[in-house]
Amino acid sequence: MRVIGIDLSGPKNHKDTVLTIFKQEENHLQLVKWENNLSDQDILKEVFEQSQLDEVVIGIDAPLSYEDGGGDRKSDRELRKFIVNLGMRSGSIMPPTLNRMVYLTLRGIKLSREIENLNAVYPISLVEVHPGAIIGSRLSKQNIEYVLAYKQEQSARSYIRNWLSEQGLTQLPIEIEAESHSIDACAAALGAWHWKAPSYSAKWIFPACPPLHPYDYCC
Template identity: 70%
Template sequence: MRIIGIDLSGPSNHKDTVLTVFKRQAGQLTFIKLLSYISDMDILNEIKYQSQIDEVVIGIDAPLSYQDGGGDRPGDKQLRQFIVTLGMKPGSIMAPTLNRMVYLTLRGIKLTREIENLETRNSVSVVEVHPGAIIGSRLLSEDLNYVLTYKQDVTARMFIRNWFKEQNLTNLPDVVQEESHSIDACAAALGAWHWKDESLEPKWLYPANPPLHPFDYSC
């Protein structure tokens, strides 16, 4: 199984879009590669390439649907309540139709449509993830401050990179700690792995509700 984590940014912001690829083996995720500054076509080409090798599971950090009429989706409300119980800030969960989110939502929906239309050798599945919640729900309570500060603080990113090893993500290069987007892409892969692997389970899950919300939402 190949696990791909994607930290997606808006359609015009390729610079902050990061994709990581891991191989599941012997109860671990072994790091394969990190791609940054990437377009939708770069993402699709990598998914297609990995699907020639094995089944592909993709965790995407972006809204993959929106609420008809605007505002929160039911999953957004539940995830916000969940992270508050952990001690995290509710503002990290934003409605997909907010002005600052709407272009990211547009890209997420468009990209998943294109993924579903890819001709692939092996199966490809997609889950919407929230990297902060993935990390925060697995950290010890005394370490929670690292998830609250890693976007601004390289020391926190160094801690989380080392913590990923405890979560059985192996062979991570130092470059992962240089940008929060790389941390998020690795966390997205961790969440997708726990969502898909039958021997594991997510910390939180809102099941897909087609046709308006066609993908599971998980951390």
């Protein structure tokens, strides 16, 4: 299995779009590629190449649907409740049609449908993920402050990089700590792996509701 974590940014912000590719080796994921500054075509090329080698599981940190009429999806409301109970801030869950989110939502929807149309040799599975919730739901209560601080503080990102290694993500270079988008891409892979692998399970999941919401949402 190949597991891909994508921290997607808006269509004009290729610089902050980060992709990580891992290969499952028994009970861990081995990093095989880490890239940023990616266009849609760059991402599709990477997914296609991996799909010629093995089954591919992709966790995308971006809305992959929106609520008809605007505002929160039911999944957004439920995940917001879940993370608040963990001690996290509610503001990290934003409606897909919010002004500052709408271009990211557009890119997420477009990219996910294009991935589905790839001429893959092996199956490709897609899940929408929330990296902060993936981290926060697996940290101990006494360490929840690290997920509250990692967007701003390098020391918190250093802790989370080491913690990700303890979760089974191996060969993570220290440079991944430099900014939060790479941490998010690794966490997206962790969430997708736990969602898909039979020996693991998601900490929270909102099942797909086709046709308007065609992908599971999990952490």
